[in-house]
Structure formats: C-alpha cells, structure tokens
Amino acid sequence: MQRGVDARLSINQRSVPSLSVPALIEACTRHGYRNIGLWREPVAATGPGEVARLVERAELRVTSLCRGGWFLAPDASARRAREDDNRRAVDEAAAIGADCLALVCGPALTKDLAAARREVADAIATLAEYAREVGVPLALEPMHPLYCGDRSVVVTLAQATAIAQGAGPGVGVLLDSYHLWWDPDLEAALADAAGLVHGLQLADWLAPPPHHLNGRGMLGEGTIDLRRFCQLVEELTAYRGPIEVEIFNEELWATDAEEALARIATSFASEVG
Amino acid sequence: MQRGVDARLSINQRSVPSLSVPALIEACTRHGYRNIGLWREPVAATGPGEVARLVERAELRVTSLCRGGWFLAPDASARRAREDDNRRAVDEAAAIGADCLALVCGPALTKDLAAARREVADAIATLAEYAREVGVPLALEPMHPLYCGDRSVVVTLAQATAIAQGAGPGVGVLLDSYHLWWDPDLEAALADAAGLVHGLQLADWLAPPPHHLNGRGMLGEGTIDLRRFCQLVEELTAYRGPIEVEIFNEELWATDAEEALARIATSFASEVG
Numbered sequence: 001m002q003r004g005v006d007a008r009l010s011i012n013q014r015s016v017p018s019l020s021v022p023a024l025i026e027a028c029t030r031h032g033y034r035n036i037g038l039w040r041e042p043v044a045a046t047g048p049g050e051v052a053r054l055v056e057r058a059e060l061r062v063t064s065l066c067r068g069g070w071f072l073a074p075d076a077s078a079r080r081a082r083e084d085d086n087r088r089a090v091d092e093a094a095a096i097g098a099d100c101l102a103l104v105c106g107p108a109l110t111k112d113l114a115a116a117r118r119e120v121a122d123a124i125a126t127l128a129e130y131a132r133e134v135g136v137p138l139a140l141e142p143m144h145p146l147y148c149g150d151r152s153v154v155v156t157l158a159q160a161t162a163i164a165q166g167a168g169p170g171v172g173v174l175l176d177s178y179h180l181w182w183d184p185d186l187e188a189a190l191a192d193a194a195g196l197v198h199g200l201q202l203a204d205w206l207a208p209p210p211h212h213l214n215g216r217g218m219l220g221e222g223t224i225d226l227r228r229f230c231q232l233v234e235e236l237t238a239y240r241g242p243i244e245v246e247i248f249n250e251e252l253w254a255t256d257a258e259e260a261l262a263r264i265a266t267s268f269a270s271e272v273g
Numbered sequence: 274m275q276r277g278v279d280a281r282l283s284i285n286q287r288s289v290p291s292l293s294v295p296a297l298i299e300a301c302t303r304h305g306y307r308n309i310g311l312w313r314e315p316v317a318a319t320g321p322g323e324v325a326r327l328v329e330r331a332e333l334r335v336t337s338l339c340r341g342g343w344f345l346a347p348d349a350s351a352r353r354a355r356e357d358d359n360r361r362a363v364d365e366a367a368a369i370g371a372d373c374l375a376l377v378c379g380p381a382l383t384k385d386l387a388a389a390r391r392e393v394a395d396a397i398a399t400l401a402e403y404a405r406e407v408g409v410p411l412a413l414e415p416m417h418p419l420y421c422g423d424r425s426v427v428v429t430l431a432q433a434t435a436i437a438q439g440a441g442p443g444v445g446v447l448l449d450s451y452h453l454w455w456d457p458d459l460e461a462a463l464a465d466a467a468g469l470v471h472g473l474q475l476a477d478w479l480a481p482p483p484h485h486l487n488g489r490g491m492l493g494e495g496t497i498d499l500r501r502f503c504q505l506v507e508e509l510t511a512y513r514g515p516i517e518v519e520i521f522n523e524e525l526w527a528t529d530a531e532e533a534l535a536r537i538a539t540s541f542a543s544e545v546g
Contacts, residue, residue, distance in 0.1 A: 111498035145418045148455035149480025149496040182421035184432045207422025208485040223422040225384035
C-alpha cells in the first residue's frame with residue numbers, strides 16, 4: 001500500500017530529468033506530489049504559458065525556477081548578454097508563478113576571488129531592482145566549496161546572506177543540504193538567515209562523491225543527518241515552506257522515472273517526514 | 274641552465290611517491306632541494322634511525338612527517354589502538370627531527386558531525402600531552418570540505434586554530450592552499466592563526482578536480498592565486514618557514530621522478546618565488 005506523499009515534499013525536475021514538464025506534472029498528480037521545482041530549459045521547451053496552465057490545473061505549487069546567475073563575463077558585451085538573460089529568467093519565473101528564481105553565483109573568470117565576489121554582489125543588486133518590479137524573489141544558492149573553481153564563488157551561507165541583505169528586499173537564499181552540511185558555523189549562519197530563506201533543497205552526500213556534478217545521494221544513503229538539518233532550518237530560520245528533493249545522480253537518472261518518484265517519496269518519509 | 278632551487282621550497286614525498294626515502298634524499302641533493310616532507314610508511318620502510326642519519330648527512334630539513342590522526346574509532350579498544358599509533362607517530366617525528374607531525378582530523382563514524390568534532394578536539398588535547406613531553410609540535414591540517422565525509426571533520430582554518438588553542442602549547446596548524454583557498458573568511462582566519470603555523474603546503478586546484486584524492490594541480494595549472502596565498506600567510510601569520518609542495522596527482526606520479534622534481538622547482542619559481 002502506497003503511503004501518501006508528504007505535503008511539504010517538492011520534486012525538483014533534475015531528479016527525474018527524463019520527463020518533460022507535462023509528463024512530470026502528470027506523474028506528480030498520479031503520485032500525489034503537491035509541489036515541483038522546475039528548470040528553465042524544459043520550461044522553455046513546453047512554453048512558460050503552457051506550463052503555467054498545466055501547474056494551475058494540477059493545483060501544483062512551483063517552489064523554484066532554476067536558474068539564473070552566471071553573472072561574470074569576459075567583457076561588457078558578454079556581461080550585458082548575461083544581464084538580459086537573467087531578466088528573461090525573472091520573467092519566466094513570474095510567468096509560471098515560481099516561489100523564487102535560484103541563482104548560481106559565479107564562477108570567477110580570473111584568480112582574483114575577492115574581486116569576483118564583489119562583482120557577483122554588484123550584479124545581484126542590479127538584477128534585484130528588476131526582480132522587485134516584476135515581483136519575483138531571488139534566491140542565492142551558496143554552493144559547496146567543491147564548486148568554487150567552476151560554479152560559484154559564494155560557498156557559505158553566511159556569504160550568501162550578507163549579499164542578499166546588501167541587495168535589499170526580495171533577495172534571499174536557497175538552502176541545500178548537499179552544499180551546506182559540512183559548515184562548522186551552520187547554526188549561526190542559519191540564525192542570521194532568518195526571514196531570508198526562499199527555499200530548501202535536499203540531497204545526501206556520498207563519501208566520496210562518485211561524480212563531480214552528478215554524484216549526489218538519495219536521502220539516507222550518505223553522511224548527512226537530514227532530519228536534523230531540516231529541524232535546524234525550521235528552528236533557526238522559521239522556514240516552514242516546501243522541501244525540494246534535488247538529486248543529480250547518474251544512477252538515479254538511469255532508473256525508471258516512476259520508480260525514482262516513488263523512491264524519493266519513500267526516502268523523504270523515512271529520513272525527514 | 275638550471276636555476277637553483279628556492280631555499281624555501283620543500284618537496285613533499287607524496288609528490289614523487291615512486292622514490293624511497295634514500296632515493297629521494299639523493300635526488301634532493303642533486304637537484305638542490307634543502308627541505309623535505311616525509312610520510313610514515315616509507316620512513317618505516319627505511320627505518321627512522323637510518324632516515325635521521327641520511328637527512329643529517331645531506332643537511333636537509335624535514336619540514337613535516339605525515340601523518341597521525343584518524344582519531345575516531347568504533348569502540349574503546351580500537352580507540353586505544355589509534356592512540357598508541359599516534360604516540361608512535363610522535364616518536365617517529367622526533368626520531369627524524371621533523372618540524373611537526375601532521376594530523377588528519379577525522380573522519381566521523383556517524384552522522385553526528387558536532388559530536389565527532391568534539392571527540393577529535395578531545396583526542397588532540399590528549400595526544401598533545403605526550404607530544405609536549407617528547408617535544409614534537411602537532412600540526413592540525415584543516416581539509417577542504419570535499420573531504421568532510423571521508424577524511425576530516427575539521428574543514429576550516431578557524432576550526433583548526435580554535436582546536437589548536439584549546440589543546441595548549443606545541444599544537445598548531447598546517448596550511449595547504451588546496452584545502453583553504455575557497456574560504457571567504459581566510460584572511461581573518463590567518464590573522465587568528467598568527468604564531469600557530471607549523472607548516473605551509475601548496476598544490477593548485479583543478480576545476481573540476483580529475484580525482485577525489487589524487488587530482489591536485491601542479492602550481493600554476495589551476496585556479497588558485499598561489500603567490501597571493503603565500504603573501505597572505507606571511508603577512509598575516511608571520512610564518513616565514515619552508516613551503517612544501519605536495520601534489521597528489523596520478524598524472525604527475527606517472528611521469529619520471531627526475532622530471533617531476535625539476536617541474537616542481539620551476540613552477541615554484543614562477544608562481545611563488
């Protein structure tokens with residue numbers, strides 16, 4: 001007998017990348033998922049208007065749109081192209097009614113990490129003005145220091161919170177257990193992020209990760225105390241919104257999507273629910 | 274024409290693991306290296322007494338012995354075995370006159386990271402009493418958060434410094450660019466570590482690392498501003514001792530050791546010297 005899917009659980013599209021947005025929405029309804037996190041490329045493939053219609057009809061909540069960011073560029077023209085694309089991402093998030101637009105804060109283009117961090121903060125403050133006009137919350141995602149060289153110069157929650165605060169209203173953070181679990185200052189950083197949490201994602205940490213990008217673990221199969229992580233987030237930040245499961249894992253992607261959706265719901269119930 | 278090897282440069286044995294200790298010492302003399310960092314297993318293979326004789330004859334400085342640590346154990350008997358082994362490591366460091374014994378601070382055996390961190394701090398404080406009697410400085414090595422699941426629960430310099438301070442005289446830290454470069458609080462952490470730096474190691478960060486353990490980069494081939502890293506260490510901690518190059522890299526290990534020693538000296542001169 002299938003247990004009902006936890007009402008807080010949200011399925012991030014990248015956990016089942018073989019499904020188009022319509023197919024994922026159909027599967028969510030069948031499995032009992034009430035929330036989804038979407039990605040720009042598949043949303044574009046279906047069309048944001050059609051996605052909005054489908055999620056409304058299915059009574060799903062869109063917990064995030066992934067992703068804007070990638071702010072740094074080698075010259076002014078490339079930088080303007082990035083700014084244009086990020087404004088389009090804000091528009092797409094608005095069109096599908098996403099709770100927030102997730103932002104990747106990097107990578108650096110030179111060895112000057114401090115300068116890259118300042119430039120990222122400036123770019124976010126600029127984008128925030130547009131996002132406030134449109135009414136889309138921006139969510140900075142601090143990434144595991146593993147990605148400092150190729151993805152994000154923002155690698156701690158404390159850093160992300162400080163940048164979000166500097167960028168003004170509507171800018172917050174996206175918490176992911178995979179990116180944050182190692183931080184010895186996590187509790188203090190969570191307390192400082194109170195009221196700024198726009199989203200929460202989970203994946204487990206496999207030791208060692210079997211792949212640089214796509215080696216995240218199914219809940220319960222790694223080293224993270226996920227229940228405690230969620231409790232800390234709730235207690236220290238007062239975030240009580242949906243919890244996305246986002247597992248980049250090539251083995252999971254090779255399994256049947258139906259089975260993946262069932263396993264994710266089961267693991268969430270046993271590890272967090 | 275070969276340039277002389279920089280007087281601060283120390284070759285860590287794991288950069289040229291194909292060489293026995295006697296072969297490495299012979300090569301150091303020939304290339305003009307004045308410092309070496311050694312590992313326990315090859316030291317044991319030659320015998321600590323013989324190693325001491327060889328390094329003295331070659332007028333080499335032993336900048337570190339790697340490594341003790343791995344403190345946590347599943348039961349009391351295994352824990353005592355770890356304590357015994359760590360005291361032997363202290364004795365070996367004393368026998369070969371190493372500047373310090375490097376310590377790996379983990380990994381955790383359960384998902385309770387906070388408890389593991391407390392246990393590691395307690396174990397270091399206990400080992401420190403013995404190390405002080407013998408006169409061997411202990412060097413806690415904060416490791417990149419990439420290794421939080423399988424190597425070290427100490428992942429920031431701030432954490433290592435706090436544990437070192439708690440363990441009393443003779444306990445300090447070992448800085449490694451590969452492990453620390455990403456830290457947004459690095460400068461403050463270096464300032465707090467002033468006077469506690471027992472050693473400095475360099476490797477570059479390849480983005481992404483080609484291997485979990487053995488994918489470190491030759492100086493200049495990665496994303497780290499190594500010159501600035503060394504300058505910050507000198508300015509903020511007042512450390513002016515030798516600088517080890519320790520590159521775990523399977524490609525480097527597959528090259529001829531003579532060529533590896535020459536390349537390391539050349540890259541050090543161009544990136545740091």
